[in-house]
Amino acid sequence: MTRHFNFCSGPATLPTAVLERARDEMLDYQGRGLSVMEMSHRSDTFIDIAERAEADFRQLMGVPDNYSVLFMQGGATQQFACVPLNLLGAGGSGSYLDTGIWSQKALKEGRHLATASVAASAEDNGYTAAPAPRAILPASDAAYLHYCDNETIGGLQMDRVPEADLPLVCDMSSSILSKSVDVSKFGVIYAGAQKNIGPAGITVVIVRDDLLERARADTPTMLNWKAFADEGSMLNTPATYAWYLAGLVFDWLGEQGGVAAIERLNRRKAAKLYDAIDASGFYRNPIAAANRSLTNVPFVLHDASLNATFLEESEAAGLLTLKGHRSVGGMRASIYNAMPEEGVDRLVDFMGDFERRYG
Structure with a gap:
């Protein structure tokens, strides 16, 4: 067998040790006589897998106790809608930094569902440098400031966490777990899994608990962060095998x-x-x-x-x-x-x- 070096932006390469462990456990997970992908998500065995994955992720990220960790679906793209739906229940608007294509997609969805404005943009420099801190001006009624830490397509990464007197919401899809982050500076962090976490199918959301009470009344249940938090991310049948593989990646990362x-x-x-x-x-x-x-x-x-x-x-x-x-x-x-x-x-x-x- 030959494994080449895969530089894909996502779905991305996975650690060989993780793939080998998944291979060895594919048909018979730890003597249970079945594969993880065949297990009930309500079984004690899978609940143990899910809880260990969350615990390992919390340790790796240093997630404080007053934050919930959600394992959702729909990728970061679904979170573009979840952000305004879950944070604008008391009114106000969304403010966004524009640093590239993924920032623009989030802004577009914010405008589709609510009022959203650009707090600062890198357009004037051709998206080659992040906006200066003094240029970041959220709207006066902004309920949150959203930004993308790392623009996967353009290759522009923020060199600092923006300062704002309102909850920071960050798309970390292509940078999560690649560098140290102080989670306490953020209201919400979300990331699609298929770059540094595991295979496509899982989206991890870290949300400060006090923000779970801000959803709009018309927020669909499957997009509601509080509903997911209340049900341990098991409102419906989750992407069980992707969750299991994410747990293996967290375990591998701890070993590194x-x-x-x-x-x-x-x-x-x-x-x-x-x-x-x-x-x-x-x-x-x-x-x-x-x-x-x-x-x-x-x-x-x-x-x-x-x-x-x-x-x-x-x-x-x-x-x-x-x-x-x-x-x-x-x-x-x-x-x-x-x-x-x-x-x-x-x-x-x-x-x-x-x-x-x-x-």
């Missing part, structure tokens, strides 16, 4: 030394790739140094006519899914927690060889 240790590795991986790009006249990354993503590294070749050749040869070399998002073009290497440093080293070596041959 936790978030602080994986952050050191992630910063080393990212530095190697950015240094290779910066040292070259052949490749270019457009993002301001302070806002370069730790997990999603876009780059362009000096001659776009070589893109197809680069992708063909990189795939032949076992470096998969390096094509940039269709909206921006070029290349993108997603180097989440599960991407081993060897994968980045192989990519850097390939880029140097490709430049020597075609530069």
Whole structure:
């Protein structure tokens, strides 16, 4: 069996050790005589799996006791609707930072369901740098300030947590568990699983308990955070196997030394790739140094006519899914927690060889 290095932005690569453990437990989970995906979500065995996954996640993230952790579905995209529905029950509006495509999608949904405005935007610099702190001006009636910590497509990452005298809501889909975070600074954090948590199908939401009482009366039950909190995230049959795999990833991450240790590795991986790009006249990354993503590294070749050749040869070399998002073009290497440093080293070596041959 050959496993290549998968640089896909999501669904992303998973730790080999997690896949091997899931393989070994696939047909017979710990002697129960059935697979996790066949278990009742109400069984003692699965409830133990779910509770251990939540406990491990809380420890990894340092989630305070006055926050609920929800395992929902629908991806971050569904949370774009959940945010205004759950936070605007007492009126007011939503304020949003615009730092790229995912921020804009959240803003669009906010405007579809309520009143929403832009507190600051990176549009004037071509989405290459985050707005200055002094430029962030939430609306006077804002009930929350929403932002995306890391724009998966554009590769722009916030270099600081915005300061605001209102609940901060953060989409951390492509950065969660990749670096240390002070959860107490936030009202809500949400993240789709398919980048650093596990396979697609689970969305993790961390919400401060006092905010669970702010939902609009017309909030559908399946979008209501309090309803999920009250039922232990089991309003309906959850994505049980995805939840189980997320738990295996949390366990693996703990074995690596936790978030602080994986952050050191992630910063080393990212530095190697950015240094290779910066040292070259052949490749270019457009993002301001302070806002370069730790997990999603876009780059362009000096001659776009070589893109197809680069992708063909990189795939032949076992470096998969390096094509940039269709909206921006070029290349993108997603180097989440599960991407081993060897994968980045192989990519850097390939880029140097490709430049020597075609530069």
